[in-house]
Amino acid sequence: MSLDLDPDARKDMADAAARDGGARKVFIKSFGCQMNVYDAARMADVLAPEGFDETTRVEDADLVILNTCHIRERAAEKVFSELGKLRELKQERAAAGRDTRIAVAGCVAQAEGAEILRRQKAVGLVVGPQNYHRLPDLLRRAETGRGVVDTEFPVEDKFDHIAPARPERTRARGISAFLTIQEGCDKFCTFCVVPYTRGAETSRPAARIIREAEILAEAGVRELTLLGQNVNAWAGVGEDGAVWSLARLARRLAQIPGVLRIRYTTSHPNDMGADLIAAHRADPALMPFLHLPVQSGSDRILAAMNRKHDAAAYVDLVARIRAARPDIALSSDFIVGFPGETERDFEDTLDLIRTIGFASAFSFKYSPRPGTPGADMADQVAEPIKAERLARLQVLLEAQRQDFNRATIGRTFDVLFEKKGRHPGQIAGKSPWLQAVQVDGPEALIGAARLVEITAVGPNSLFGRLLDPHGEARA
Numbered sequence: 001m002s003l004d005l006d007p008d009a010r011k012d013m014a015d016a017a018a019r020d021g022g023a024r025k026v027f028i029k030s031f032g033c034q035m036n037v038y039d040a041a042r043m044a045d046v047l048a049p050e051g052f053d054e055t056t057r058v059e060d061a062d063l064v065i066l067n068t069c070h071i072r073e074r075a076a077e078k079v080f081s082e083l084g085k086l087r088e089l090k091q092e093r094a095a096a097g098r099d100t101r102i103a104v105a106g107c108v109a110q111a112e113g114a115e116i117l118r119r120q121k122a123v124g125l126v127v128g129p130q131n132y133h134r135l136p137d138l139l140r141r142a143e144t145g146r147g148v149v150d151t152e153f154p155v156e157d158k159f160d161h162i163a164p165a166r167p168e169r170t171r172a173r174g175i176s177a178f179l180t181i182q183e184g185c186d187k188f189c190t191f192c193v194v195p196y197t198r199g200a201e202t203s204r205p206a207a208r209i210i211r212e213a214e215i216l217a218e219a220g221v222r223e224l225t226l227l228g229q230n231v232n233a234w235a236g237v238g239e240d241g242a243v244w245s246l247a248r249l250a251r252r253l254a255q256i257p258g259v260l261r262i263r264y265t266t267s268h269p270n271d272m273g274a275d276l277i278a279a280h281r282a283d284p285a286l287m288p289f290l291h292l293p294v295q296s297g298s299d300r301i302l303a304a305m306n307r308k309h310d311a312a313a314y315v316d317l318v319a320r321i322r323a324a325r326p327d328i329a330l331s332s333d334f335i336v337g338f339p340g341e342t343e344r345d346f347e348d349t350l351d352l353i354r355t356i357g358f359a360s361a362f363s364f365k366y367s368p369r370p371g372t373p374g375a376d377m378a379d380q381v382a383e384p385i386k387a388e389r390l391a392r393l394q395v396l397l398e399a400q401r402q403d404f405n406r407a408t409i410g411r412t413f414d415v416l417f418e419k420k421g422r423h424p425g426q427i428a429g430k431s432p433w434l435q436a437v438q439v440d441g442p443e444a445l446i447g448a449a450r451l452v453e454i455t456a457v458g459p460n461s462l463f464g465r466l467l468d469p470h471g472e473a474r475a
């Protein structure tokens, strides 16, 4: 999806009203994390009863929603730049007799609020991530022409107001689907905006999660990725009236017919309970791949980040997880150049990476987020130092990623096929460790898991051969 207008589409715009027969269209562009991708789908669900069909052509949209992310550097400026393009589109559509409403949602909406209306008059609605269930009502209020801002953290839980996804709207969502089960965070890491933009930790009720998972499975989804900013803090009353943890919920979801694989992200090390570790031992549907951010290997920096654990605790935790599930692979986030980070602190991070061995990782230079404690800390690290450390860190992480991928050559494991491959006759899927895998095979296997022997490894994919193309679908 792009906001850059196709010149032909511009020319056609005047005819669009007749072609669409008056149906209203919504274009939603999501930035950032998987939760925003999920939220965008649910916004479309909320708007469907209002007569909005989703479109992938921004030129056709009567309503454009930018679902924003505040994690990256200069996030707000990038949103204002996108809004400038949308204002031009709004003017062009107006000249063709078509109205266009522009809404800003997500974490930049939460952080900037009314400032967005002040700086970009084309915007009619600003809605925070906790409030998108109110979109129909907010859009009606915005019809008066006065800009509407809703960035309150409502007393009512948004999850109570959003019906489970409907089968007819989930069918196009593929073999692997996100399912938000938890939102917000109480940890207050000093670099992070999430506690301010997504609010306190809330867990979605178990019954609603199970229902939505059943609907997704009925629609052909075979892999569920449970989402939450602090997903392993999820807790809720289960079907038996007892308080369930994520471990219990995941094992219940794995019993749903059709569900082959369960993943969850993002986890905080301090919330990796013994029962969740044990679930990895007991339930093969829990995939042996865990995104478990550590951020730094220096105890001094971890304390300054308010991570509430030290490097030794992380190493010990990984040892316990590996004892339960020896083939588990780890992924992590790293921030280099946090305020006060010395060369020694950075070396501690490299040491921790060598000790653990990561299959993949996301790594960033620290950049201050307005309103977070880290932004006001003394001893900000100079940009060239951050850049040099990040480059060294990424060399090590990339070598580990490649080693991990190469170690799969000659191994045999299940691949869940999701789509056609790059070339005719190929199908593509994912290994248990989230690696992309390509094989020669029939499209009929899309949606099934099959044994594959890995024969070669490319920069970003594994290649293999099907061992039992005609075998029973695993379920």
Ligand code: SF4
Pocket: 185, 186, 187, 188, 189, 192, 193, 194, 195, 229, 230, 268
């Ligand atoms: S645990 Fe994650 S989401 Fe929560 S404050 Fe820390 S980095 Fe942000």
